[in-house]
Amino acid sequence: MEAFLSNIDKVVDGFSWTVRLTLFSALFSFILGIVLTAMRVSPIPLLRALSTGYVEGIRNTPLTLVLLFCGLGLNSALGLSLADSVAWDVFWWAVIGLSAYTACFVSESLRAGINTIPLGQVEAARSLGLTFTQNLSLIVIPQALRTVVGPLGSVLIALIKNTTVASVAGLGVQEASRQMKLMFDQGIAPVLPTFVGFAIGFLILTLPTGYFFGWLSKRVAVVR
């Protein structure tokens, strides 16, 4: 255990990348997820088709492939660069891949939430003269979000854990699981305590997230 603790700076650095990956990916996937959902329920058939195609396509592709496409395909093969330093370049490509993937699950959760809103409220909003966009942004999405806070918490927990795929799939982000592997490779840490240490690190991130979202979903629930 001392060997593990003597490398604590590497552990902390790893988790700091994990947290950054999670925060940016959560933000972008949330925004993209809302856009996809809005497209999915819009009156324009082309937008609905695009959204459905995107969600069904990406959601059913392994995350590893999505991230490999970003890392090996777009970043390495096509040479598209998002930042000057390599560390940040791969970081942003990982964020893009994770966001593109997670947005599908955000969108599917939100769509389930929309289905719980009584049609009558949408009709009432329409009959006041609200436009489609106003109806969505003032009446439908706010209520849908409140009903799916719990499921969105699960999506976030999955995202936290999915950040570990970023290093496996060719994007060398120095996140926690990659730091762990490097520590093994360099032979500077005993295997078992290191595993347990990193697992506890992830629990410290995920458990409070779960409890927080559970609390939040009760707090903001819409009483009908």
Added chain:
Amino acid sequence: MTTTPLVVLENVNKHFGDLHVLRDIDLSVTAGEVVVVIGPSGSGKSTLCRTINRLETIDTGRILLDGQPLPAEGRGLAKLRSDVGMVFQSFNLFAHKTVLQNVTLGPMKVLGQPKAKATERGMELLDRVRIGNQAHKYPAQLSGGQQQRVAIARALAMNPKVLLFDEPTSALDPEMVQEVLDVMTDLAKEGMTMVVVTHEMGFARRAANRVVFMADGQIVEENTPDEFFTKPQSERARDFLSKILTH
């Protein structure tokens, strides 16, 4: 006396699949008039009401509001709907907004009124429907009758040219029906143009200028309430009235 009709339906037809729910409907409502639509279940009266603000589309025919045909979609339709208030059977208040916010949302977001003005007018309307002291509660905290009165205030806040009521008391417990009908009767007295689909015959007698009787998607009979309830002309109307007035 010349009066311009505010709402005109000309030869309106609508189908739900094979079901012909509106058959050659001709109806005109003048400003200040209260028209009560009655008839057996499935006669098309709710559908008729909902076509007037295009919550239901029509297959053939024309609907005019203030002389203008209803726009098919887009901003024109939104504008039209802001001129036509609607009160639903199931209230349909926005569950995540307070009573006051329900009433001020339309004026602020559709009419672009500043919050202070919308709030002042909203409170005035809530007082008028006798529910001002509940302004900061959420819909789920109110009784059905109270919710329906809020829904009426919400519709009035848009200063509509005409108010549509789609069975406004049908989802209420019996003891709450009267408080809603009282508010509607006041509105009728104040000269609000209203189209009311209802089963409340007392309200029809008291507040209506005209009763429209529908059956099987057709307007079977139109008359003043006195004439209609005392001397119905058609067999269908006599049959309907005998069923509802004897129990």
